[in-house]
Amino acid sequence: MAASESEIVRKTLERPDVHSRWIGDFYNDESGRFYDAAFDRIAARLSPHGISACLDAGCGDGAQTVRLAKRGFPVVALDFSEYVLGRARQNVAAHGLGQAVRFEHGSLLSLPFAEGAFRFVLCWSVLMHIPEVEKAIAELARVVAESGFLIVSEDNMGSLESTLARLARRVVGNAVIRRLRGKDPAKLAVSPAGAEYWRQTDAGPLLCREARISWLVAQFARHGLVLRERMAGQFLERHASLRHAWLKSALQRFNVFWFKYVRLPYPAMDNLLILQRIRGPDPRGRGRCTP
Numbered sequence: 001m002a003a004s005e006s007e008i009v010r011k012t013l014e015r016p017d018v019h020s021r022w023i024g025d026f027y028n029d030e031s032g033r034f035y036d037a038a039f040d041r042i043a044a045r046l047s048p049h050g051i052s053a054c055l056d057a058g059c060g061d062g063a064q065t066v067r068l069a070k071r072g073f074p075v076v077a078l079d080f081s082e083y084v085l086g087r088a089r090q091n092v093a094a095h096g097l098g099q100a101v102r103f104e105h106g107s108l109l110s111l112p113f114a115e116g117a118f119r120f121v122l123c124w125s126v127l128m129h130i131p132e133v134e135k136a137i138a139e140l141a142r143v144v145a146e147s148g149f150l151i152v153s154e155d156n157m158g159s160l161e162s163t164l165a166r167l168a169r170r171v172v173g174n175a176v177i178r179r180l181r182g183k184d185p186a187k188l189a190v191s192p193a194g195a196e197y198w199r200q201t202d203a204g205p206l207l208c209r210e211a212r213i214s215w216l217v218a219q220f221a222r223h224g225l226v227l228r229e230r231m232a233g234q235f236l237e238r239h240a241s242l243r244h245a246w247l248k249s250a251l252q253r254f255n256v257f258w259f260k261y262v263r264l265p266y267p268a269m270d271n272l273l274i275l276q277r278i279r280g281p282d283p284r285g286r287g288r289c290t291p
């Protein structure tokens with residue numbers, strides 16, 4: 001993937017537009033219940049390994065930085081957008097957590113940290129926007145300490161929502177979508193990494209990828225990280241684009257129900273991966289190994 005595409009995404013995300021939209025669409029009291037449950041489970045998984053600084057790679061406005069800090073983890077919050085880092089600083093200060101968080105301006109394509117610098121790394125909904133995703137995966141793996149953990153949240157191309165959306169597109173056809181939406185649908189490209197398209201935003205083009213989870217796991221395995229657990233995240237993400245408050249709320253409640261009681265990751269739109277660094281790369285290039 002060309003470095004110039006990474007530059008296009010960086011310029012888009014340097015501006016406020018997309019961040020404000022994400023914060024408005026994805027962060028509210030109802031979705032907060034899902035995120036809190038998810039971070040309770042993540043903290044319970046990590047805490048037995050000791051409390052140590054966690055890198056929040058691609059921290060955005062710091063919503064998850066705050067969740068980590070509230071659960072006792074010192075955090076290094078990194079993003080390549082100065083704009084959103086400013087918002088994260090305000091958010092963290094408003095929660096009185098300034099002492100627990102250090103901010104860094106930097107890119108996942110070249111992390112400003114030494115090899116093995118962190119026992120814990122979080123990368124939540126970030127890889128999906130990175131054109132040079134293999135480079136970012138190598139960088140994330142590089143900064144995880146031996147036997148340390150990396151938690152990744154990504155959209156799942158194999159989910160019910162993603163599969164139905166692709167099927168509907170095929171059945172209905174681009175011409176009908178163009179007529180309904182008044183604009184051409186984004187061109188979908190399917191690669192080993194997943195199904196991706198360029199969304200045209202007010203700030204510029206933005207890459208969005210629904211990941212092929214097996215590919216993602218295999219890539220991390222090549223860099224010495226093995227999959228310890230694959231969890232469901234939000235079952236559906238459609239609630240973000242819904243205007244009816246009751247329907248939005250119902251879907252978000254369903255997401256919490258699925259996360260807490262059903263747990264099956266394969267049909268869920270968001271998947272959470274808990275990966276652990278073993279000594280060296282897995283020579284078989286496979287994602288699982290026994291502890």
Ligand SMILES: C[S@@+](CC[C@H](N)C(=O)[O-])C[C@H]1O[C@@H](n2cnc3c(N)ncnc32)[C@H](O)[C@@H]1O
Pocket residue numbers: 013022057058059060061062063064078079080081084106107108109123124125126129130
């Ligand atoms: C969808 S937001 C998620 C933010 C945050 N992790 C959360 O869950 O609330 C993606 C974030 O990743 C950042 N980002 C994308 N590509 C990046 C890169 N190559 N290096 C650093 N940050 C990046 C964006 O600026 C944005 O803040």
